[in-house]
Every structure is written in C-alpha cells, then in structure tokens.
Amino acid sequence: MALIINEECINCDVCEPECPNAAISQGADIYIIDPDLCTECVGHHGVPQCMEVCPVDCIDKDAKHVESQEDLYQKYLKLIG
Template identity: 75%
Template sequence: MALIITDECINCDVCEPECPNGAITQGDEIYEIDPDLCTECVGHYETSQCVEVCPVDCIPIDPEHVESQEELHAKYLKITGEAE
C-alpha cells in the first residue's frame, strides 16, 4: 500500500527529506506522495519514516493503492535497481 498525505497537512517540510525513495514532493497546496515510488519504506526501514515524523498525523494508507508487503518489496527492488 502506498501512503497518501491528507489535506490536514500543514506544510511543515519534515516529511520530504525523510523519504528514501524521493516519493514526497511539494504539491500546489500540500505535500504529495507518488504512489509509484512509495514503498512505505519497505527495504529501507521497519516503519514509514514520513509517518514517524509527521506532527499532525496526516499520512494514512492510500486506499486507492493497496499493495502487499511482497509487492512493496518488489517495488523497492525495482526503484533501487536491485531487481533481477
């Protein structure tokens, strides 16, 4: 599952540098997460780093992009160039 940033985002700038995949960027009004790059930090960390640092708890799982742990790991391998 990819994550999504809700409109409760206060643009505090702490999530973007924490993303190891570069999935978080500044949108028109709030930060946004690219579901093609979001692995929920699978392959990098035990927990999603953006969720850990978010002061307003506005980063839930995106119901539009449901993925298993195996799918997230495969995406991580593809993004990092480790896929065979």
C-alpha cells in the same frame, strides 16, 4: 499500499527529506506522495519514516493503491536496481 497525505498537512517540510525513495514532493496546496515511488519504506526501514516524523499525523494508507508487503518489496527492488 502506498501512503497519502491528507488535507490536514501543515506544509512543515519534515516528511520530504525523510523519504528514502524521493516519493514526497510539494504539491499545489500540500505535500503529495507519488504512489509509484512509495514503498512505505519497505527495504529501507521497519516503519514509514514520513509517518514517524509527521507532527500532525496527516499521512494515511492510500486505499486507491493497495499493495502487499511483497509487492512493496518488489517495488523497492526495482527502484534500487
């Protein structure tokens, strides 16, 4: 399942550089996560790094992009290939 940044985002800029897949970018009002690039850090780290560094806990699982751990790993393999 990809992640999503909710409206509580304070644009603190700490999540973007932590993403190993460059899935996070500045949106019109808050940061956004590209679900095609988000692997929840599978293949890179044990836990999503953006969630680890977010000071306001505004990053959630994206119910519109449900993926298994295997799906996320396969996406990771395609991204690094």
